Amino acid sequence: MVDTQERRAPRRGIWSWMLFDWAQQPFHTLIITFVFAPYFASTVAGDAARGQELWGYATGVGGLLIALSSPILGAIADATGPRKPWILFFSVLGVIGCFLLWRAVPGMEEIGPILFFIALAVFGMEFAAVFNNAMMPDLVPRAELGRLSGSAWGLGYLGGLSTLVLVLGFMSASPESGRTLLGFEPIFGLDPAMREGDRAAGPFTALWYMVFVLPMFLFTPDIARRTSARGAVRRGxxxxxxxxxxxxxQRSYFSFLLSSMFYRDALNALYTFGxxxxxxVLGWSIIQIGIFGILANLTGAAGAWFGGRLDQRFGPRFVVAIAAVILTACCVLVISTTQTEVLFVTVAADGGSSLPDIVFYCAGGLIGAAGGAIQAASRTLLVDQVERERVTEAFGLYALSGKATTFIGPLTIALATGFFASEALGLSSQDAQRLGVTPVIALFLLGLFLLPMVKSRHQGEADED
Structure with missing residues (x-):
């Protein structure tokens, strides 16, 4: 039975908790999706298909470590009480990993250390979010959780958008022109030829996080220590x-963890490999990808905010279902788009048409909006499955299911890409990339299939368990 006691944190504490998403989202925007990942694949690894494969392994390993340890640490945290010490510890690891990404120079021969830094950054940043999410049910009454989660996700997307504009407008420059997206020379004397603007995304992300996570530590109330830390491992x-x-x-809880494992895995894969x-495949530059990212973050903020309102009115399961259907359709649209094709139909044999670019931009906008909504609603739907005293453990299991997402999605894409890129099949690098992303569709469909078995406590709906 879920605790429905009315309780509310001070307004300053609520806004400070929301700032965590503002602080952390640039990691996903700059590192995982729009700046460092494509730079790594195209310039550090040398070959785009090989880069996609290596990136999948690095992020997959980081996710696997979270999957194996988060339920245990979540249960231990519930046994002791406070979440902030855990957030601090994993934040330090994530910040170190991001700072060290600066060392990823173009065409470097020894990529192993960079793959380790990527995995460390994923491990630290994602684990900090596990414990931050667990603080949510103690901030507002259940009836307001959907709006709180959606507003926080929306604020996070605006944080990602702000940092993307700063990096592309003032730091990351085209090696050919030496100019940024806004036409400036890079600040701080960053060298476009050495791609220092793209590499600086790592340290910039770390500094941004360190500054804006502070209010959460200072002003958001944490739960009191329940018992001595001694024996906490055994109790947890x-x-x-x-x-x-x-x-x-527990049919509803179990079905939710499985369903979210699949659809979040698919979404993470879209973000990671987009x-x-x-x-x-489309031959886009970092600047074009950055514009794509700006659009996705704008629509993501709007989608998360609007999804939070739909959550409050119709419940989180409704929002998750609608968003998953939209994301499945977008995935098909992305895979069917190349420089010469849209929906597998040739639009320009010579690649001179702008229609594929326009379609991909539209797909990115929809992915941003639906992705923001589904992630915000998922946090609310998880809280509906457990008692308040077990919520950190629940978010640990949620991370387990999601990080069985973080490593299953990237690893299946890596394996599929490697398979289709093999010499025996004789496919081009672009075709190997397209076919390598197809596992995402199956993951979305599996998540949708399990969703009807999940119950919500929206407006007092009773759980069957």
């Missing part, structure tokens, strides 16, 4: 064991 593991044994009998795909 014991509670986790009971939860895992009973989970299959810029890489655009660079390799």
């Amino acid at each position: 593991l014991s509670q986790l064991g009971r939860t895992l044994r009973s989970l299959p009998s 810029g890489i795909y655009a660079a390799g």
Whole structure:
């Protein structure tokens, strides 16, 4: 039974908690999607298909580590109480990983350390979010959770948009022209030939996070320590064991974890490989990918905000279902678009048509809007599945299901891309990239298939469990 007691944190504490999304979203925007990832694939790794494969392995390993440890640490955190010490520890790891991405120089021979830094950044930043999300149910009454989650996601997208404009407008420059998107020379003397503007996305992300995460630590109330930390590992593991044994009998909770595993995996894959795909298949520059990112962040902010209002009115399951259908359609649209084709129909044999670019921009806008809505609603839907005292453990299991997403999605794309790029098949690098992304469609469909078995407590709806 979910605790429905009315409680509310001070307004300053609520806004400070929301600023965590503002602080962290640039990691996803600049590093994972629109600047560093396509730079790594096209310039550091040398070959776009090979870069996509290596990026999949690096982010997959980081996700796998989270998947294996988050339920255990979440249960331990619930046994002791406060979440901020955990957020601080993992934030330090994430910040270090982001700072060290500066060392990814074009055409470097030894890529291993960079892959480690990518995995470390993913591990730290994503784990910090697990514990931050667990603070949400203690801030506002249940009836307001959807709006809170949607507003926070929307604010996060605006943070990602702000940093993307700053990086593309003043730091990242075309190697050919030496000018940024706004026509300026890069600030701080960043060298376009060495792609220092793209590499600076790592340290910039770390600094942004360090500044804007501070209000959460200072002003957002944390729950009191429940018991001594001594013996917390034993108590946490014991509670986790009971939860895992009973989970299959909790149909709604179990179905939600499985469903979200698949649809979030698919969404993460779209975010992770969208810029890489655009660079390799459509031949887009970092500047074009950046414009694509600006559009996706604008629509993502609007989608998260509007989705939060729909969540409050119709419930989170409705929002998740509609968004998943839109994302599935967008995935088909993306895979069917190349420099010469739209929906697998040739529009210009010589690649001279602008229609593929326009279609890809439209798909990106829809992915941003639906992605913002589905992620915000998923947090609310998870809270509906458990008691308040077990919410950190629940977000740990959510991370397990989601990071079985973070590593299954990228790894299946990496394996599929490697398979289709093999010499035996004789496919071009572009065709290998297109076919390598096809597992995403199946993941969305699996998530939709399981969703009807998930119950919501929107407006007092009773759970069957």
